[in-house]
Amino acid sequence: QTLLQHSSGQEKVSQPRWEPQPRARLMTALTFSSKCGIVSIQDNRISIWSVGDLGNTGLNGEYHGEPHLLCDIQHNGDVMDMQFLDQERIVVASSTGTVTIFRHHQNNQTLSADHRWAKAHYHVDQDTSCGGAACTGVVCNNPEIVTVGEDGRINLFRADQKDAVRTIDNADSSTLHAVTFLRTTEILTVNSIGQLKIWDLRQQRNEPSQIFSLAGDRVPLHCVDRHPNQQHIVATGGQDGMLSIWDIRQGTMPVSLLNAHEAEMWEVHFHPSDPDHLFTCSEDGSLWHWDTSANVSEKPSFLHQGGRSTAYLSHSTMNQSVVSAWLSNDPTKDRMEITNLIPNQTLSVNSLDVLGPCLVYGTDAEAIYVNRQLFA
Known part of the structure; x- marks a missing residue:
């Protein structure tokens, strides 16, 4: 595990993200944003770091290269979310409501603002000069960009178009906290009253096609991710630190509620190429690795528990056979x-990203960490 940056200032690392890489050059660059703890927007920056490549690791997997800052640029407002559009462009969501595409010029290692949608999110009842509502989430499927905000608005942008392709002004009466693609034309959102919603962007009506919700207390949901191979499997996390697993093909409530963190869960991510592994991070200073791959070949019986049909099983890929572990009535049993992954936890782990054997996460302790041996 490498400490990439430790600042003597008040820089809270909010959004570390791996830059998408060709297979031949996996894991050579990393970007993260630092969120200022002092009320001074000038100190918010987007930074690109190089952390070397896997060729610099020793026999025991230790990394021998020196991480170094390639370039950075100021950002107006706190960075609420950040996603790569492609290998050169980064989409950043601001607390001011603005959405910006930054371009990484790799020939001279500089960053520039490529395009900006000012006040993509805003409060109608406030003065227009300061009425921006935080853009809380962004997801990209080049060239399309979807954003959500505390104003309950959903925007669909295209990177090559000046104006929004579509806006759903009153998509939600509460704050939308996160968004991800379900399929090419469908998105998933989570909100502050415990609801998971599916939106079909092909439909012109401004209503969700499906609504799922937590039973009982309306616990705010903060994060959402879907299984990369089996898109009906969705994971969410929220204010109570619980991990919820949903099967969006059936019912309106989670299939599993798993006790997890002792405070808010800020992010949840299935491993993009090995989705029997899942990662969550929390305000309580912990980062959990959930591994359902153990004993799958030796204990196939669990795949049929709970009266579920064998039709759930798919043998088209190796990864898909373990999906039912997430859907089991008791996925933790055996x-x-x-x-x-952080035994000496202290301050909040705000965000994480995972790619191949490498994990990156940022904390309120003014530090960003890289772990290159997830499966060692």
Whole structure:
């Protein structure tokens, strides 16, 4: 594990993201944003770091290269979310409501603002000069960009178009906290009253096609991710630190509610190429690795528990056979290993990203960490 940056100032690392890489050059660059703890927007920056490549690791997997800052640029407002559009462009969501595409010029290692949608999110009842509402989430499927905000608005942008392709002004009466693509034309959103919603962007009506919700208390949901191979499997996390697993093909409530963190869960991510592994991070200073791959070959019986049909099983890929572990009535029994990757936890772990064997996460302790041996 490498400490990439430790600042003597008040820089809270909010959004670390791996730059998408060709397979031949996996994991050579990383971007993250630092969120200022002092009320001074000038100190918010987007930074690109190089952390070397896997060729610089020793026999025991230790990394021998020196991480270094390639370039950075100021950002107006707190960075609420950040996603790569492609290998050169980064889409950033601001607390001011503005959405910006930054371009990384790799020939001279500079960053510039490529395009900006000012006040993409705003409060109608406030003065227009300061009425911006935080853009809380962004997801990209080049060239399309979807944003959500605390104003309950959903925007669909295209990177090559000046104006929004579509806006759903009153998509939600509460704050939308996160968004991800379900399929090419469908998105998933989570909100501050415990609801998971599906939106079909092909439909012109401004209503969700499906609504799912937590039973009982309306606990705010902060994060959402869908299984990369089996898109009906969705994971969410929220204010109570619980991990919820949903099967969007059936019912309106989660299939599983798993006790997880002791405070807010800020992000949840299935591993993009090995989705029997899932990662969550929390305000309580912990980062958990959930592993359902253990004993799958030796204990196939669990795949049929709860009266579920064998039709759930797919043998088209190796990864898909373990999906039912997430859908089991008791997915932790005998077949899930849970590891806290930060044993000496202190301040909030705000965000994480995972690619191949590498994990990156940022904390309120003014530090960003890289772990290159996830499966060692």
